[in-house]
Amino acid sequence: MAGVVVRGRFPRRRMVQVVATNVFRYIFRGAARNWLRNMGSTAPALGSMTLLLFLSGVIGLSGLALYNLEQVEAGQASVLHVYIRDYAASADVDTLWDRLAQDPRVASVTFTTRAEALKRAQRIPGLPQLADATESNPFPASLDVQVKKIDDVAAIDVLVRNDIAVDASYPTSYDQGAYQRIQAVLFGVAVAGLAFLALLGFVAVTVTVNSIRAAIHSRRDEVAIMQLVGAPRWMVRGPFVVEGAITGGLAGVVGGAVTFGLAMTGMAAGSSSFTQFAPGITVTVAALAAGIVFAAGLGLGSGSSLVSLRRHLES
Amino acid sequence: MRSIVEFKGVTRAYGSRLALDDVHLALEPGELSFLVGPSGAGKTTLLKLINREIRPTAGEVWVDGIAAHSLKASHVADVRKRVGVVFQDYKLLPRLTAMENVALALQVSDLRISDEEASDRALDALEAVGLGDRGKAFPHQLSGGQQQRVAVARAVVAQPPLLIADEPTGNLDIDTSWEMMDLFGDIAAFGTAVLIATHNVEIVRRLQRRVLTLVQGRLVRDQPAGRTGRLAWLASS
Numbered sequence: 001m002a003g004v005v006v007r008g009r010f011p012r013r014r015m016v017q018v019v020a021t022n023v024f025r026y027i028f029r030g031a032a033r034n035w036l037r038n039m040g041s042t043a044p045a046l047g048s049m050t051l052l053l054f055l056s057g058v059i060g061l062s063g064l065a066l067y068n069l070e071q072v073e074a075g076q077a078s079v080l081h082v083y084i085r086d087y088a089a090s091a092d093v094d095t096l097w098d099r100l101a102q103d104p105r106v107a108s109v110t111f112t113t114r115a116e117a118l119k120r121a122q123r124i125p126g127l128p129q130l131a132d133a134t135e136s137n138p139f140p141a142s143l144d145v146q147v148k149k150i151d152d153v154a155a156i157d158v159l160v161r162n163d164i165a166v167d168a169s170y171p172t173s174y175d176q177g178a179y180q181r182i183q184a185v186l187f188g189v190a191v192a193g194l195a196f197l198a199l200l201g202f203v204a205v206t207v208t209v210n211s212i213r214a215a216i217h218s219r220r221d222e223v224a225i226m227q228l229v230g231a232p233r234w235m236v237r238g239p240f241v242v243e244g245a246i247t248g249g250l251a252g253v254v255g256g257a258v259t260f261g262l263a264m265t266g267m268a269a270g271s272s273s274f275t276q277f278a279p280g281i282t283v284t285v286a287a288l289a290a291g292i293v294f295a296a297g298l299g300l301g302s303g304s305s306l307v308s309l310r311r312h313l314e315s
Numbered sequence: 316m317r318s319i320v321e322f323k324g325v326t327r328a329y330g331s332r333l334a335l336d337d338v339h340l341a342l343e344p345g346e347l348s349f350l351v352g353p354s355g356a357g358k359t360t361l362l363k364l365i366n367r368e369i370r371p372t373a374g375e376v377w378v379d380g381i382a383a384h385s386l387k388a389s390h391v392a393d394v395r396k397r398v399g400v401v402f403q404d405y406k407l408l409p410r411l412t413a414m415e416n417v418a419l420a421l422q423v424s425d426l427r428i429s430d431e432e433a434s435d436r437a438l439d440a441l442e443a444v445g446l447g448d449r450g451k452a453f454p455h456q457l458s459g460g461q462q463q464r465v466a467v468a469r470a471v472v473a474q475p476p477l478l479i480a481d482e483p484t485g486n487l488d489i490d491t492s493w494e495m496m497d498l499f500g501d502i503a504a505f506g507t508a509v510l511i512a513t514h515n516v517e518i519v520r521r522l523q524r525r526v527l528t529l530v531q532g533r534l535v536r537d538q539p540a541g542r543t544g545r546l547a548w549l550a551s552s
Contacts, residue, residue, distance in 0.1 A: 015427055022426040225406050228366070229469065230395035230424035233388065 026235060031242035038215050042247055045204070045211040049251035049300060052197070052204040057259030057293040059193045061286065065278035066186055072279060073182050078150045081112075081173035082143040082160050092165035093143070100145055105156065107146040114141045140167060201300075208247065208304035212240055213312045223313065237313065241305045248301020255297060256290035263289070317380065319344055319477045319508040320365055325374035325384075327360050327532075334360040336532040337374070342510060344476060346540075347503040349519045350512040352529035358512040361529065362479050365510070367394045379476050396424045399470030399478040399507075403485035405462040407454040413465045414450035417441060420469045440468035444498060460491035464498070471502055478502055480511045484518065496522060 035042065082100075084093055093111075100109045112120070117139035145160075147153045153174060161171040216223065226236050263286035266278065318341040327335040335357045342348060350358050363369045364376050367383045376383040379397045386394060407416050417437035421428050428436075441447050444464040454462055463483060470478055480499070484492035496518055503509045513519060519526055528536035 014429075018429045019426045021430075022422055022428075026423060221406065222408060225408060226423055227391075228395060228400050228406070229420035230392050230473070232392040232424075235423055 027238040028242055031239040031246065034215065034219065034239060035243045035246045038211075038218065038243075041214045041218075042211050042243075045208040045304075046247050046251055048200075048204045048207045049248060049297065050254045052200045053251050053255030053293045053297050053300075054258045055200060056197055056296065057255055057289050058262065059197060060292070061259065061263055061278075061281055061289050063190060063193060064285070065281055066189060068278075068280040070182065070186050074150070077178065078147050078153060079173075080145040080147055080153050080156055080160075082145060083167040083170055083172065084141040084143065084165055085167045086140070088165040092163075096160065096163050096165045097143055100143065100156070100160070103156070103159070105148055105152040107148045109146075110144045112142045112144055114139055117142065140170075204300065205304045205307070208244060208301060209308040209311070211247070212244055212305045212308035215240060215243060216308070216312050237306075237309050240309055240313075241302045244301040244303075244305025244308075245298050246301070248297040248299065248304070249294065250297070251301070252294035252297020256293035259293055260286050260290040318342060318377070319379055320510070321375075321377040322361075322364075323375040323377075325364065325371045325376055327357075327364060327369065328372045333532045335364070335371075335529075338529075338532075338534045340527060340534060340537065342477070342508045344508050345503055345506045346525060347499060347509040347522075348511070348525040348527055349522075350510055350527050350529065351514070351519055355531075356529040357532040358529055359481055360532075362400075362481050362510070362512055365477070365479055366398050366400060367391050392424065396473065397475050397477060399473070399475045401463070401466050401470050401478065401480040401483045403482040405454070405459075405466045407462055407465055407469075409454050412451050412453055413441060413446060413457065413468075414438060416454070416465055417469045417472050421472055424473055436472055437468070440472040441465070443471075443501075444468045459486050460488075460494065463487060463491075463495060467495070467498060467502075471507065474507075476507060478507050478509045480509070482513060483511060484513065484515055489517075492518060 082096070097109055097111065100106050114137050118137045121139055145156060147156055154176065157172050157174040160166055166172075223236055263281060264283070267281070267283070267286075320340070320342040322338050322340045325335055325338045326333065338357075338361070350361065352358055360369070364371055364383070365378060367376075367378070367386055371384050374384065378394050381394055381397070383394050407413075408419070411419060414434065414437045417440050418430075418433035421433045421436060438447065438450055441450050444467050446461060446464050446468065449457060449461060452461075454465070457465065463486075467478075467483075470480075478499070483499075484495055487495060492515065499509050499511060500522075523541055525540045526536070526538040527534060528538070
């Protein structure tokens, strides 16, 4: 057998360099080589994870847009537009304005002329065509009443709808239950989106766990030898975790890029409509979403590997 | 002197079947011992307990002062660094050369070992087993005996205090088997405790080393070195 080996003393920096080289070789380079070798069995995991991450990005951005929309709707629902009758006397309008302004339930009252109402309508998708279709201005003047509590809007409506200054045929914008209906729809959409993501997440994790399991199985001899020669547990498991992270990271890059590209395309295609339908979605927000998708990919890939290792790799 | 391996009332059960039953034994540094017994007697179970591949159902297993019986999975490598293992089927990595196989064992158990040091020590170990000129050969380019020598070099390159071998001559012809036994004798002479599980009656009889006999999980005989005992049952197993 070999004689007694006297180990030389290395300077600290040299030691760190040697350890880093060995860790890189046995953990990262080994993982990358094995990932390339097992690409065939990894492809389903990569595909399902990419789909999951892309849809997560899109659903996340849509959720943010819907949340912002809901906030806008909540703000609008507490604003009661009191439509002024054509040719109403200024004194009657002033009386009504004063009455509303003095009501403790009202935060503020502003007057919108017919011209301003037309301008406002032209910013709403679909209405510019309607506005242009008629020669005259179809939009009435209004007193826009900001009510402090959304629950008091109905009472203010009752208070003003028979006033002499108010249009008798279409007195106010009050639509009983409209806000609650929007909330219910948004809640339903959020639940459906989360359920869909949970299902897809389960599929992606299961497929990834199985692909790592296949990788463990194909390298069982190598793993057994590494264990028998005294490799620590993290060194035996590390390459598999890195392999999972490579799969997840790659899926995250693709999913994030597609999410970002889709948001940018939407913004470029119809900037005015986009801000109406998807408020709060900007280039920064889209880039942040892409970054989160990438990070989620890394986490999902390495997490799935750990689950698989716990189940399928013995010490 | 502290024993390298100590079994204290070790029992290992697989379901209702006892693979080992209340085994007491101790192996000393520099001692070459044979572990014999019919198939299913518990030889491989005993070796697996030493290498902490499994845990005992009852009793204590001490390896170079480490309580292997209560060792957590995350610390198993501490025991395995102290135990060199040789198998009947060599278990070499086919993608690596002989030298790389030996060097791998050094570096994965101690990341502070540089490539140069690992190569030097691997070459030393290969020279010690008579394969100094075959370091660049891949396992498929070597004979069975040469592959087993590489496996021995890998097992001892980190200079563990204990070497265990499970049927190391099972795939070798008789001449190569004797060469392997000479090699194990040399390793023991350097102070390493060597435990060899074998069915080879001829080798056990002629070498006259310590013989531990297992039958149905019980250590029925612990024959000291230099004596010849009854091994007739081996011939029929």
